[in-house]
Amino acid sequence: xxxxxxxxxxxxxxxxxxxxxxxxxxxxxHESTLQKIPALLELSADDEVLEIGPGLGxxxxxxxxxxxKVWAIxxxxxxxxxxxxxALGSHPALELVHGDILKADLSRILPPRKIxxxxxxxxxxxxxxxxxIFEFRERFSLLVLMVQREVAERMAAVPSTKSYGTLSxxxxxxxxxxxxxxxxxxxxxxxxxxRSMILKLALNGEPFVGEQEMSRLRSLVRFAFGQRRKTLANxxxxxxxxxxxxxxxxxxxxxxxxxxxxxxxxTVEEFVxxxxxxxxxxxxxx
Numbered sequence: 001x002x003x004x005x006x007x008x009x010x011x012x013x014x015x016x017x018x019x020x021x022x023x024x025x026x027x028x029x030h031e032s033t034l035q036k037i038p039a040l041l042e043l044s045a046d047d048e049v050l051e052i053g054p055g056l057g058x059x060x061x062x063x064x065x066x067x068x069k070v071w072a073i074x075x076x077x078x079x080x081x082x083x084x085x086x087a088l089g090s091h092p093a094l095e096l097v098h099g100d101i102l103k104a105d106l107s108r109i110l111p112p113r114k115i116x117x118x119x120x121x122x123x124x125x126x127x128x129x130x131x132x133i134f135e136f137r138e139r140f141s142l143l144v145l146m147v148q149r150e151v152a153e154r155m156a157a158v159p160s161t162k163s164y165g166t167l168s169x170x171x172x173x174x175x176x177x178x179x180x181x182x183x184x185x186x187x188x189x190x191x192x193x194x195r196s197m198i199l200k201l202a203l204n205g206e207p208f209v210g211e212q213e214m215s216r217l218r219s220l221v222r223f224a225f226g227q228r229r230k231t232l233a234n235x236x237x238x239x240x241x242x243x244x245x246x247x248x249x250x251x252x253x254x255x256x257x258x259x260x261x262x263x264x265x266x267t268v269e270e271f272v273x274x275x276x277x278x279x280x281x282x283x284x285x286x
Contacts, residue, residue: 004029024122030187052119064093114141143201152197175203217275224263233259
């Protein structure tokens with residue numbers, strides 16, 4: 001049996017393709033790790049899946065064996081061409097999309113029902129892609145994400161820790177991490193210089209806040225973490241609707257938050273409470 005490593009080497013020999021560092025093209029070739037991903041997705045014959053970055057199609061092959069439908073979005077035109085010419089290209093369960101996940105019209109590509117998502121996210125774009133996914137979170141029921149370990153730590157971080165920030169809050173707003181699997185550099189070709197983590201994120205039936213509140217919460221969190229060393233009374237000075245420090249302190253106290261605290265100490269529930277209090281003040285928070 002040909003190993004996945006041998007398949008990668010063969011792909012390099014027979015084409016002009018070379019893994020691009022700028023696109024984070026490190027292909028997972030560890031068979032037992034690949035087998036764990038469909039298990040984390042809890043795939044059944046009725047499931048539909050969006051795969052971001054199918055690469056050489058090693059995981060895609062496993063997905064189409066079980067799932068009813070797989071949408072695979074790939075940016076690299078050489079990989080898209082190779083996938084289309086492979087046996088996967090004619091598989092009835094696969095719809096291959098050549099595009100950028102940060103720009104693709106997901107409303108047009110995906111069905112109007114909840115599906116599952118799996119992605120191997122390069123470090124350079126992992127945060128913007130995650131926020132993009134959360135924008136369409138009503139389309140997804142479950143996320144399985146492979147990210148650099150530092151990103152995983154930020155996603156799972158709790159208040160008053162160095163890694164806790166905007167991404168931590170946003171992950172908890174939308175769901176909770178229920179499983180994680182460490183992945184060593186040796187599981188990839190070419191080997192990255194960093195360690196990775198596979199995270200299973202179960203999405204809430206509904207986010208902690210409604211769509212109308214989301215913009216206000218996003219602004220509030222951005223200000224709170226914009227200057228981590230500052231107290232909330234100073235960090236929120238740029239919020240619209242407030243004219244001086246006394247107004248900001250009064251607002252914080254009205255939400256039960258000490259103005260001397262820093263943003264990194266607030267729980268997600270406290271951010272939500274603060275956002276809702278902000279919503280009661282006309283013209284504030286924009």
